[in-house]
Amino acid sequence: MSVKPSLGPGPLTGPTVVPDNYFREIHNWTELLYLFNHTMSQCYVELNEDTKRVVLFVLYLAMFVVGLVENLLVIYVNWRRSGRVGLLNLYVLNMAIADLGVILSLPVWMLEVTLHYTWLWGNFSCRFTHYFYFANMYSSIFFLACLSVDRYVTLASTSPFWQHNQHRVRRAVCAVVWVFSAIIPLPEVVHMQLVGEIEPMCLFTAPFETFSTWALTVALSTTVLGFLLPFPLIVVFNVLTARWLQKQGRPEGWRHRRLVCAYIAVFVICWVPYHIILLLVSLQGTHISLHCYLVQLLYFFSDVIDCFSMLHCVANPILYNFLSPSFRGRLLNAVVHYLPKDQARAGARASSSSSSTQHSIIITKEGSLPLQQAPSQREPELPAPSLPQNTSSPLCNVISQLSTRKHSASP
Incomplete structure (x- = not known):
């Protein structure tokens, strides 16, 4: 048996089960679509597609803005x-x-949903849009894992090599992540193409004889690379970071633990349902057999789950930037440049007060450095020297007398 799975944003056909020997009589995609439409299971669940399209349009629009x-x-x-x-x-x-x-990439998926998954932008854009989405999706997940690992290593490591070469290592890791993320989607994207002539759809179309194998391979690689490998790294190293800070007796340790829970919870909420549905749809009909009502619900809600998986792009800036007093101070400094002078002075004072607060090392570790770090790399925040208003000194008296004579000598 063969069944079409969902691999990322885009249309998802109903639970179609097709005998393998039928493929011998199929010569083009039009005949295949005809076969799909005439071999549907008799099981039917009343689900409102129009309501789903409206909800998806609103969600995509809100996330985009x-x-x-x-x-x-x-x-x-x-x-x-x-x-x-x-x-x-x-x-x-x-x-x-x-x-x-x-x-x-969200406006494309938003328009595709509005047009009932009709693709109007050509075969090249069909492949490029999916490639662009998947490459950035993998990059975001990999950078999050690298951030979790690097944060703990920077805190706990006393290696001289790391102390002197950490910035070079980070640049090299970022370059590797971008290259690796650009290669991963290629096996899937090469099989994306338009299907249909009157209302074309952008679908995953592997060869008929090996379609099930291709679909399962792509689904497993997506789950392994996009979840099973980065998720343990994110959990383990965030927990290790929180425990290290707790052992150091930091007063804000409770806040670190709450942030660690938030990091892990957001990642789980965004990606666990996505990968579960991806594997179930890929296995259905070839390796497992689900009840027809469950399959109907699975295919119906898969688009909604795909949409919710993109919430990480909205949550990441909040968790890793906007919760940081240091980031908010730098953001206020950036805004001050575009304000009138009176408002800019008030904003600068507020920014200075905000920046003086040490930022939690759990988020970006910008406010402080580990105690083991080399003195040359430390950037301590020193209090600004100040003098009382009535303070006087011999040097001040001399300067005052010279200034008085100069003014008296001038016409």
């Missing part, structure tokens, strides 16, 4: 700071760029 603003602000603020040496700023910046790439 909010995610676009958030990630552009994160990129702008961190890019302005790129001249300074940041600890984990490079991973945060690259993750925001990847999240922005996913956000920029």
